[in-house]
Amino acid sequence: MQATAFVEDWLCSNTILGEGAYGEVRLLIHRTTEEKIACKIINHAKYKNASTNINREVVIHKMLDHENIIKYYGRRQEPFKEYIFLEYAAGGELFQLIEPDVGMPSCDAQKYTKQLLCGLKYLHNLGITHRDIKPENLLISHDGELKISDFGMATMFRFKGKERLMDKKCGTKPYLAPEVLREPYKAQPADLWSCGVVLVAMLTGVYCPNRGGIS
Template identity: 80%
Template sequence: MSSEDISTTTVFVQDWLCFDNILGEGAFGEVKLLINKRTQEKIACKIINHDKYKDASSQINREVVIHKTLDHENIIKFFGRRQEPSKEYLFLEYAEGGELFQLIEPDVGMPSGSVQLFMKQLLCGLKYLHTKGITHRDIKPENILISAEGVLKISDFGMATYFRFKGKERWLDKKCGTKPYLAPEVFLRPYRAEPADLWSCGIVFVAMLTGELPWSLATDENAEFNQWNNDMYILNTPWSKLGYMALSLARKILQVDPKKRLTLDEIERQPWMHVHFNAEAPEEDTVDGTSEPRCKRYNSMVAEETILNREKPTVTLSQPNSSLRQSTIMQTVKTTSNDHLCFSQPTQNDNWMVQFTQSPITKDNFDNLIKRMTRFYVSMTKERTMETLCSILDSLHLTWSVDVNRAVSITTTDSLKNQLIFKINLIEMDKKILLDFRLCKGCGLQFKRKFLKLKEYFINN
């Protein structure tokens, strides 16, 4: 196994190891996992390369200024930062459950009980932000993480800003965020921060229940949005998949006029938010008359144990005591220096305090990888798996390349005509090959559709 293999680890500093496998990517860098060899504590490290992203500095500074003031169970914790001449490291809470979109089955969604719990936690975290005068401005499933215990965590404050200071509110005029989740008033400007964030929550609500996004843009030029705005949507998806109570709530959150839109407190008081959902019982009847329990309609390609976990979620409304030792983490932040830190193998054998260990991934240490539903096994050699994968990508006319870490990177567009970039890592594990798909840029639901299509082609080859 070569040093390029993604299962290798790097000694970060002292007792901390860095897993070379990337947890995720953002606009200005990537996120990797750090784990303490003695205590097994885990933290996420966001790495920003300022040589590569020249304009990152001011945005990162703003993100840090806001994030370090936050302390809430439904918001990813910020532990500290370390700045080097060309790189910067942000130390964050590790959310082992991965992104929320991983739990949303395309065109199906999630069980209503899970959606209700996640909505309560999302609103709880957002209420805390708004109370502090902060707006997130990019609420979407890709920026919502889930802890190992099933607790929702709002993440990525790169677009966040203050909208209220000393009780005085200011209107915003910057159009930022992700297009399908943006409120219609954001395109018109200026706009109020709180209603705009709540609109984004409404889109997340619909996506969780139906596995679909209602439109690509909330503007008059968009046909789907026009149908919604003119009450001509009832027979169309995703609305036809919603029960009456859920549809009523969606209509009140996605009210085009921000003055008529429900406030956060009003959303929490809505009847749907207080329904007792039983995973063993059928869901409420849908508009199209379907009474079959949603849990019976899950795509058969999803692993059986994953379905079981989603039908009986372990989500809680409060966060358990963190096992992370703040002093240990801060020691890591403070002792990291540019003389003792490297994430790639040095070309010269100088006095670098960096070592490489080649530890193959097995079922015993697989938990050190982020949990994803977008992965599957094949019983082939690594070489044969790569040949088959590349052949399928060519047959689908997808643009692909192989990077320095032997990951296959695919660049394409989704059904909404937006750019979609994702990577596929081939991991040798237990005499099989695990194909691990990771979203780099674009919509999580569209990414999962591509994943399912590629998986189907792979299985049929």
């Protein structure tokens, strides 16, 4: 694996772990300990409107501490680039474990669904909705634990005990609850609908290969 110097004691490998709306995610490796973390690289010169969304994502993600959610470690800002440091999930995306038209063993689907719902319950208890639950945003750790990632579309639906309806149509179409496309909707049921679609994909292998979102 080739790697280049990034910051003190860390090497940036050529391994691309994923791609998002504003850039790519690469693997960082510590020179001496060989510890691995993920680094989301945002190109502000290319994506002029990224700052507001990235700031919201960071504010939400740094609040979170749960075994079924990817850990946030910190950020580094430069004039035209920004780096967000995250927990590395060696098992890759849940998407990669779903065999087309087959799925996966039901015992595995049950385990991952339980872990997904556990992480989602934690978010909802904090008043946070993810709004883009799909297999590509669910990562697997080296020991097989599912972890929710990518909080680029997440937002608060409850603040100081007061809930609000969502009115932004965002997410990935095959996983959206029907009400998201029609009118203001409640956040929690919409996230749970997406979890149900993910479960169907795990059990049947039927999913939409289009990774694009609607917003």
